[in-house]
Amino acid sequence: MKSEPDVRQTRRPGRRPGPTETRAAILAAARELFAEKGYDGTSLRAIARAAGCDPALVHHFFGNKEGVFTTAMQFPVTPADVLPRLLEAPPDQLGETLVRIFLEIWRDEERRAPVIAMVRSAMTNEQAATLMREFITTALLRRVAAARGTSLLRAEAAVGQMVGVAILRYVIKTEPVASASEEELVELLAPVIQHYLG
Amino acid sequence: MKSEPDVRQTRRPGRRPGPTETRAAILAAARELFAEKGYDGTSLRAIARAAGCDPALVHHFFGNKEGVFTTAMQFPVTPADVLPRLLEAPPDQLGETLVRIFLEIWRDEERRAPVIAMVRSAMTNEQAATLMREFITTALLRRVAAARGTSLLRAEAAVGQMVGVAILRYVIKTEPVASASEEELVELLAPVIQHYLG
Structure with missing residues (x-):
């Protein structure tokens, strides 16, 4: 199991979404892209684009594509x-x-x-x-x-x-x-x- | 694959059902009983009773319980x-x-x-x-x-x-x-x- 970085932040109205929302958006985008394009056809960059965030954030939360995939699929192990x-x-x-x-x-x-x-x-x-x-x-x-x-x-x-x-x-x-x-x-x-x- | 005995017969109104109907009734009863009682809990006799025919007919069509089961489940092999x-x-x-x-x-x-x-x-x-x-x-x-x-x-x-x-x-x-x-x-x-x- 990966330990998650502690990135709590207060959601401020009118600002960009906080880390919890971003993380959830990345996972939702990943699930959709993996289902549509397959594992090989989906890149970290494309997931970031669909989630409306910087690829560095996807890397920050999940390490790499495998990490996004196993988390999105609730897989018990990477x-x-x-x-x-x-x-x-x-x-x-x-x-x-x-x-x-x-x-x-x-x-x-x-x-x-x-x-x-x-x-x-x-x-x-x-x-x-x-x-x-x-x-x-x-x-x-x-x-x-x-x-x-x-x-x-x-x-x-x-x-x-x-x-x-x-x-x-x-x-x-x-x-x-x-x-x-x-x-x-x-x-x-x-x-x-x-x-x-x- | 088992060869089926040739038991064609004309359906006569007012008489007991012909072999095609009996065979289908046995399979329908078998599917229901197997699903409800499991494999071990279902007997040839119970299948015959549920299909309203003599156990000898079940034996005649399918040999034994395995035969009824594999036919009912469309299993390719007994x-x-x-x-x-x-x-x-x-x-x-x-x-x-x-x-x-x-x-x-x-x-x-x-x-x-x-x-x-x-x-x-x-x-x-x-x-x-x-x-x-x-x-x-x-x-x-x-x-x-x-x-x-x-x-x-x-x-x-x-x-x-x-x-x-x-x-x-x-x-x-x-x-x-x-x-x-x-x-x-x-x-x-x-x-x-x-x-x-x-």
Whole structure:
């Protein structure tokens, strides 16, 4: 989770909107642009323009495009939080590290809900599928594959494994995977993720 | 795919409904009962009663409960078609056999669509999730696990792998997995499915 800069300010009539309004305007503009143009087709500059503010402010509030996206989508995690852990893991613990990162995100229903909501939207709406595809590919798959010298296809097989188990565990709720402990899941899945990415 | 018995008959006014009507009535009753009572809570006898016909007729049209279910849900495949292939595969070709069965089902958009529709419903509707959970567990997971002497959890990891890759390939459409050939996918996934079930 990113800590937000403390930028409280009093709203003065007739002046430009305060930071809370600007932040909300940026997120509203971002949601609209991402939905309309996709992830790759939306720039920080375009979001700033649509929100009527300076691009430096978007950067100030959210860091980068990923930050705007994950906040706008209420995503529980940004690649910036996760990738360093993944890329710095000892080569023989890559599988276990990735499984533990997924399990941490899934652990709390509040963090899990927006991810499941995003998969749900992607399953019923072509636009949402495009958005999710571009975000996953640009922000996650390409970087993991490039940094670990593995193929995109193998990175996708690893992500597919984790997404499929998440759907069985949290959505369809088949047993025993729904009630399995995190340690059981690490033991079950880490060797396979290691096989794909190692 | 099951071949349907040829039971054409002329509808005679004042007589009991002909086979086409009876078949449709059975399917309508089945859909309602499965949705209301779940898969495990619905019997052939209850379906027959709700459709106002003899249980022998349900058996005649659909074989068994699985047959009624897969037809009512427009499922492209029944476990009865698939399980023998899976259970008779040489132990060292189990992974490849399962991957090939999934790929065959996914190959045609017409066969794939109802499966994706079922996952979609399960993701948005608790009742549909229960139905899918019970069907998958009773008709598929338990039998595969028992027959191959593997744990249910490992069977679920294998199914999770295939479901997750299907979602990436056909719904989110990330590349290269969306355009990968079936042979590439067999090479990619068979060793992992073999690891889980072998």
